[in-house]
Amino acid sequence: MQVIILPSAAAIGDYAADVILRGVAERPSYVLGVATGSSPLPVYEALERRWIPELAGISAFALDEYVGLPYSHPESYHSVIDREVTTRLRLDPNRVHVPDGFADDPAAAATTYETAIRDAGGIDLQLLGIGGSGHIGFNEPTSSFASRTRIKTLTPGTRSDNARFFSSPDEVPLHCMTQGLGTILDARQVLLVATGEKKASAIARAVEGPLTSMCPGSALQLHPDATVLLDEAAASELTLRDYYRFVFEHRPKWQR
Ligand code: GLP
Numbered sequence: 292m293q294v295i296i297l298p299s300a301a302a303i304g305d306y307a308a309d310v311i312l313r314g315v316a317e318r319p320s321y322v323l324g325v326a327t328g329s330s331p332l333p334v335y336e337a338l339e340r341r342w343i344p345e346l347a348g349i350s351a352f353a354l355d356e357y358v359g360l361p362y363s364h365p366e367s368y369h370s371v372i373d374r375e376v377t378t379r380l381r382l383d384p385n386r387v388h389v390p391d392g393f394a395d396d397p398a399a400a401a402t403t404y405e406t407a408i409r410d411a412g413g414i415d416l417q418l419l420g421i422g423g424s425g426h427i428g429f430n431e432p433t434s435s436f437a438s439r440t441r442i443k444t445l446t447p448g449t450r451s452d453n454a455r456f457f458s459s460p461d462e463v464p465l466h467c468m469t470q471g472l473g474t475i476l477d478a479r480q481v482l483l484v485a486t487g488e489k490k491a492s493a494i495a496r497a498v499e500g501p502l503t504s505m506c507p508g509s510a511l512q513l514h515p516d517a518t519v520l521l522d523e524a525a526a527s528e529l530t531l532r533d534y535y536r537f538v539f540e541h542r543p544k545w546q547r
Contacts, residue, residue, distance in 0.1 A: 292511060293518040294498060294535040296526045300486045303520045304333025307418065307482055308341055310518075314415055314480075321349040322408075324417030324470075326428075327371045330484045331418050339379040346380050350411050352404075354419070354428040355469035356392035358442060366456045367392070390440060390468040401440040401468055408474065417478035421485050424448050425493045425506035429469035432505045436513070438471030472510045481517040483508070485525040494521060495528035 297303050311334075315321045325331070338346065353372050362369040369389045377387045388407055394400035408414060419427050424446055430438065431446050444466055445453075454460035475481065485494050497508030498519060504510075511517040526532050 292498060292514070293538075294521065294526070294529070294532075295518060295539050296521050296523060296532060296536055299522060300333045301337075303484050303486065303522065304335075304337035306520055307331075307334040307484060308337035310480075310482060311338065311416060311418075312341060312343060315345045315349055316343065318415065319345060319348050320412065321345075322411050322413065322415045323349055323351045324354065324414040324419075324475075324478055325351050325372060325376050326354050326418045326420050327368050327375075328420040328422075330420035330486060330490075332375065334418060334484060335375050335379055342381065347383060349382065350386040351376060351382055351388065352408055352411070352414060352470075353387075353389040354417075354475075355467055356390040357464040358392040358397055358466035358468055359464050360392065362393055390470070392464075392466075392468045397442050397468060401442065404440045404468075404470075405474065408470075414478040416480040416482060417475055419475070419481060419483040419511075421483060421490060421493050421497060421508050422449055423452055423489060423493055425496055425508045427472070427475060427483070427497075427508050427511070429467040430472050430475075430507040432507060434472055434504055434507045436476070436504065436510050437473045439474050440468065440470050443467055443469055472507055476510060476514055478514075479516065481511060481514050483511065483517070483519045484521075485519070486522040488524040488527065490521075490525040491528040494519070494525050495530075499530055 356368040360367040390404050391400035450463040496506040502509050
């Protein structure tokens, strides 16, 4: 795992945009895994600012969705992805996919989602944030490392973290549909972004803690091409943070 500590959220956005734009320019049928939450917003801002025509041809798959929220609800991830990703990056809406948490048969919809990812050729780069519980996507603690897209029950902590987007905490859905940890680990490249002190403990557990389903983010230790982009605050509980800085400053030319 590569850990890169950058001076600001804007610098993180630019770094991630560099990686994504390089991939998109090289591969016209690029498949981008997109995440919701506030952490990836600087990445979308940078991509919007540095838009290239090739972006209009990529496909995108969202990580997760609430179960039971109508697609038109402003906080459904269908709406969030449409607002923050599809519109801003001028993607083709027919090639942007979000798990169907409002389906009559959510279990069948989850299987269909897995098939759609496979049919698109798999995800080239999965963008991730991390929750306070260590979740990635909505894979809450004790999620299997082999899990695929499925229904999960949100922890009280995640519901309270996400209550800020709803008019009352009771409005936050109890259930969600999320790509599994196995689905995320299948992406060819993974980029996790985290900023702020509130993420420091989850980051330390995911990057340096034991591999454990109690911290779903620790599954990324199994990924052959995972990069974690952090600001100073999110990196503050990492034991080896000076080493990560040294590694980045001394990275060989071919890695730059
Ligand atoms: C939600 C999303 C996650 C996201 C997390 C953190 O729970 N399902 O994908 O990583 O929030 O959000 P934020 O980046 O706003 O802290």
